[in-house]
Amino acid sequence: MCLSVPGKLLERTDVGGVLVGKVQFGGIVREVCLDLLPEAKAGEYVLVHVGYAISLVDEEEARKSYEYMELAGMLEGELTAFPEDGPAPVIEASPPSDDFASHRPGGEPL
């Protein structure tokens, strides 16, 4: 229900007092109401929920957090010798260890 999809705002028009934007999602372009986000400008990415743009995607924040994750992942990769090439390793769900089992809710208190 709260599903929202990011798309690129291509153009804005005023249709009978309602601010309408053309927004591109991959290969699809849809009309979206901009009344909840009138500051959105053409070329910016907006998050769209049930036909309404509800927020601007902050490119700077997205870039920063992505770079942080990549960096943290690289450091982790060095520590755990994570394979970079070839098929991705299959990570199995770890079997419950006895150590943890004794701490399961309902068991001993943590």
Added chain:
Amino acid sequence: MKYLDEYRDEKLFRSQLARLKQIATRPWVLMEVCGGQTHTLVRYGIDELLPAGMEMVHGPGCPVCVTPVEIIDKAIALARRPNTILVSYGDMLRVPGSESDLLQVKALGGDVRMVYSPTESVRIALENPTHEVVFFGVGFETTAPANAMVAWQARRQGIKNLSLLSSHVLVPPAVEMLLSSPHNRVQGLIAPGHVCTIMGTGAYEELAAKYKVPIVIGGFEPVDLMEAIVMLAAQLEEGRNEMENQYRRSVREDGNRRARELLFEVYEVCDRKWRGLGEVAASGLRLSAAYREFDAELRFGLEDISVAEPKECISAMILQGLAKPKQCSAFGTRCTPESPLGAPMVSSEGACAAYYLYRRHSGESGEDVCVPVGTPNGEGA
């Protein structure tokens, strides 16, 4: 698509998972509040990749699931009225009422129309001036401003044949109810990123401080959720109880002020019954005095419809994170998405539907539970 594909990147996801395995030393129990997050977790099997002992329990954040049966019955009563067009989101049409559902009413000749956006109901009302058009709107804070636009436009344009049947709920009071319950097992929360996109972060900062529980506002893609889990595990291991924002590309501290202003012009806070949870104080929205003329319950005299929940459905336990779908005796047999007993099996965001879609053939039996199924529902139920 930009801002989607990179958050589904397997390598980045696995590096986050490796970080989690470095950090986590204890069997933390975390809850994702939003049904959209539940869907992603179950679809990608993220909850099954966590370090041993760590567990995700699924929260009440599926608006279709928590809409009380009587609201569905009211929608059905409206759809059966002559010269009436009932308009709603697709998910609502299959939710079982006490005797029928909206799709059956449609099959028997009722004028029930599915829309993608609430604005379509304004167009339908203008095109059908001899009919009463009722928009049946449910949703959390994310959807409420868009639904509010229906009443706002109707009032501004003087549209007399349009009204709203609404069942809106607010996330923080329900989270507070779960955290204050004696049955609570949740040690860290992933808060709903799109609700916070509208409402901002303040309410979750207060909850984190009041209940001394770490809260991370999270996005909806696999990498978002794994990063949120890493952030929660780091807080728990370090003994911190803070509100942090993983979904910074969309969530600002102040949310979307314009959407919120519209929301509280059209709606006011009220007590609201949640399916499975019972009445929760100040947890819903109803049309404010200035917009009450657009309230379909008042316009068509529906206030008195009241019904009991189906007995076999354990949605109360599911929605509080006290049971997993596979522990229900009806799961996958008497209750399926084609013939659901309760709403969590209807909406794609419902935990039962997600388990049915992605996990019904796996061997897991839901042994993770601590409260026996069949114990009395939590307080408020």
